[in-house]
Amino acid sequence: MNCLDLDQTARRVLFGILTFINIKNPEKAVFPRRDTLRAEALIASESTLYRGLRQLDGKGYIERSQKRREHNGEFHLSPIQLTGKALVLLGLSEVIHSPRPAKMEDGRIQEELTKPEQSLQNTTATAEPADKNQIDRKTGLPAELLCLLGLGVKKSGVCYLMKLARSRGSRLGDVVAAVAHCLEKLRGREVVAYLAAMLKRNLDFRWLKESRDTVQQEESQQGEMQRLLSNLDARYDGYWVCDQHGAPIGVFRAGSDTHLVESNTGSFPVNLRFAKRIQEGTLLLRAAPQFATSHGERYAV
Incomplete structure (x- = not known):
């Protein structure tokens, strides 16, 4: 999926919704039961499911509406429909606009029309x-x-x-x-x-x-x-942050709430993106040599 603006919960819910969509008519609304949708999305609680649905709605991936019963006015249906944004990102807009290939033989036309949905x-x-x-x-x-x-x-x-x-x-x-x-x-x-x-x-x-x-x-x-x-805590305060080739680019500074990497050109936060680069090996943490100053004047940028 190319839906980078969604968190994991919303992506799971979107994945669950896709199991109900018909490829021949992806714009058509579907009516999944909440318990079935939860199972398809691998989500344990209804509150998590609704949180994912709200995010999909807010980010413009789906449209939801509710219909009332005629005799008592209570809500009983909540159809879900993919938006144009979702169809484009999921590659389904090509399915909608692609023309049906011409068939020259009657037998092949009949075969195409009688294929199961x-x-x-x-x-x-x-x-x-x-x-x-x-x-x-x-x-x-x-x-x-x-x-x-x-x-x-x-x-x-x-x-x-x-x-x-x-x-x-x-x-x-x-x-x-x-x-x-x-x-x-x-x-x-x-x-x-x-x-x-x-x-x-x-x-x-x-x-x-x-x-x-x-x-x-x-x-x-x-x-x-x-x-x-x-x-990553105070134990690493003063450590050099190096690139994958071992060249220092900054100094790790531990704080009470947040940590930073200081360099000659500024600073950047120690967050999940930083942790991912450490995990991938594109950033390295190394103990600073004894001759390095406490403010890291010795590292290169």
Whole structure:
């Protein structure tokens, strides 16, 4: 996603909304249940979900409206619609404005018109060859699906789901990996019913898995940067801040609330961006030589 003005919560919610969008008509409003949207966005609480929705609304990514019941005037629907800004940033404006390719043969026209409706994530879905899976000799099932047996699913149930996945152009392993967080509390027939229902939604589960992995990786990296930032304290006061080649560019100054890097041309804050550069190795912290003064006149800028 190119939505750099959103925080992690809002990006998760936007990702969840995308699972309900139809690629053939991305401008059409969707009506996701709040509990379903929370599950798709990997968000634990409703307050966090609403915070993400407010930010998406405020930043101009979505439009929300509520409709009242005719008999009592109570709100009962809250449709969500992607804005033009979101369509452009997500690359969906090209889908809307791209002309349908001309078909010369009647048979090909009919084939195009009778294709099943695609979801947003199904634009790149293709079935992988089965020989990519490692087969468990004892059960004869792909090793990546043995977790289903641990959830009480019978081998016949796994085979049924594999057949259903193939008929939908998906791999069951991709589906299980994408919704693993939703399977933890289910057992036996509940698992089979849930996976069968997900397969009928016609999503690109590999894309879902990779997108969730990306979000989780970014959150993990941000957590590491937060821990690194909290460890930068008075112990490093007076340390040189150097570039990746070891050339000093400033001096670390620890404060009671905030820390700074002082240089001959000014100062800049010690924040998450600073921690990220330390983590990436583009900035280094080194103990100042004994001949350096307390104000860092010896370092180069």
